[in-house]
Amino acid sequence: MDWKRLKATLLAEGSVRLTGDAADSYVSRSAAGPSAGKSGSVFFAVGDRRVRLTVDPAARPVLEHTGGGEARLILGDELVSGRIEPAALHCPRQAYITVTGRCIFRCRYCPVPSLEGRRKSIGEIVGLVERVQDDIDAISITSGVASTVEEEEAYVLDVVKALRQFDLPIGVSIYPTENTPRLLHDLGVAEVKFNLEAATPALFAEMCPDLDWGFIRDVLRQSVALFGRGRVFSNIIVGLGETDEDLERCIADLARIGVIPVIRPLSPAADLADRPRPSAARLLRILEIHERALRRANLRPQDALSMCSACTGCDLVPGRDTP
Template sequence: MEWKRLKAELLTAGGVRVEGAPIDRYTSSSSAGPGAGGGGSVFFSDGNHRVRLSLNQKSPLTLIHQGDGDARLCRGDEVIVGKLEAIGLHCPRQAYITVTGSCSFQCRYCPVPSLEGRRKAPGEVVAMIEAVVDQIDAISITSGVHSTCEEEEDYICTEILPQLQRFHLPIGVSIYPTEKTPSRLHALEVAEVKFNIETATEELFSLNCPDLNRSAIWKALTDSVPLFGRGHVFSNLIVGLGESDQEVCAGIDELTRAGVIPCLRPLNPVAGLTGAERPTPERLIRLATYHARALEREHLDPNLALTMCTTCTGCDLVPGRDL
């Protein structure tokens, strides 16, 4: 089976059941976004591509770890031979760190507000990176919102980012932006930014993110492109919130024309959307194909990404990497 079809099916399967040798050294846990608070995940690679698989002992898919990362992924009678990838922090080859593991907002698809996670101190973040610095090529910083977007931005910009320049690695940042966020992050020599508009339409945003301002996020994206460069600004676009394919394609067009690379993120039905249906593999492939054409039209190349999700590729079908 071709990789794009296999990955689309894996992304919609809801995880894998694990058997065989212990996988502790290959397991990652998420403290941000819709995967936060879950039972962990592993990154499976066929040698050229990777996919992030949540651990779910009720899954019909089985991952057999034979030891030393060698693994077999079983789908019925089909067996895919590959490797479990070593984790830097959260994902392979990156230190992807959530600074504040709680959030004052209540987006319907996100479990973070219910987790009441704590905020990491600057020294703790530095120590985490130091522990994996020989295993990573980039640092990525994300965060919930402890109280307000302004206060969170101040904490990231004054307490965290100045401590990270010592590592001489590209840094990506994904936080809820204010009007000043793009210029502040650029002044701190951040390489790439990711501000998430999340939904294909304003109406779906108002329904799912009632406390946030989608127009302000759009402005942060468009303000960022001249600073960081076309193709080094990113935004999640969740697929599966009730939007049509036509609305997703319109969102892709608007982002790519602005020089922003969309990350088409399949819905993970958690938090207020528990029980919602995941998008089908066929839909993911159809939209990813359109995504690839839109990126090519605007001369945007995901292969040039240095940090964050577009470099990792674990959770999305990424044009230029998966198809």
């Protein structure tokens, strides 16, 4: 089985039809990002590799649950045996928690501003982690912005303080202020992810008109000085209108300064609901570009402790999905 080809095909499809034995206990739901508000997702794993797919009764790929988490993926004439992984909180082996499920910013690809989500209390978040602490290796925190970036930062810092009692690696991904890297580092956070989202400043300005691509880029550089090379990450979405050359420049630039790019296929939603998902062929081309850039920079996403590069469900990850 060619895993990276299979995963690229599944990521291009984006969804799966779940059949067979009851599998509701394996379905995870998101409160943030492009998957927020959808019908839920499942993690299909073969060995130590996994892919996350939205559950959709109209999907072309079929995932047949044969009981006890064992499953068969049927994609055309291909049949692959594996298992459905339970998500601790949002993903396997992590408590990945959205602190605030609403946002004042209106990035064109994101449905969160229209969902009117709520903010979890610190006690609620601690309780969620307590419930799954025997099944996790890390805690990951993300958040929208309820009122201001500064107020959200202060609240997330209080969340992190409350979570240090679990003595697990903590990763944090929020929209930063200039002080965010230092404040999180002082609290013992292991990894951070600040998202450029788009491959070019011009495309970012079109997609997220209220935010600043250059500022995020500067914060990423500052973060590497604190957390170290390979402990700082940034999402880059494939499918917003960029070229492969745009992606190659952005990936190379981030890798050069010690940031690991997380290459995320577009999940059509919000204003971009009619956009196509990137093709499997394109995802495989970008994977080769990504691999080369990380190899030159001696960066290893397979060593990630938390967040997306530790999970790998939504992206093709060099070192995890490649030999």
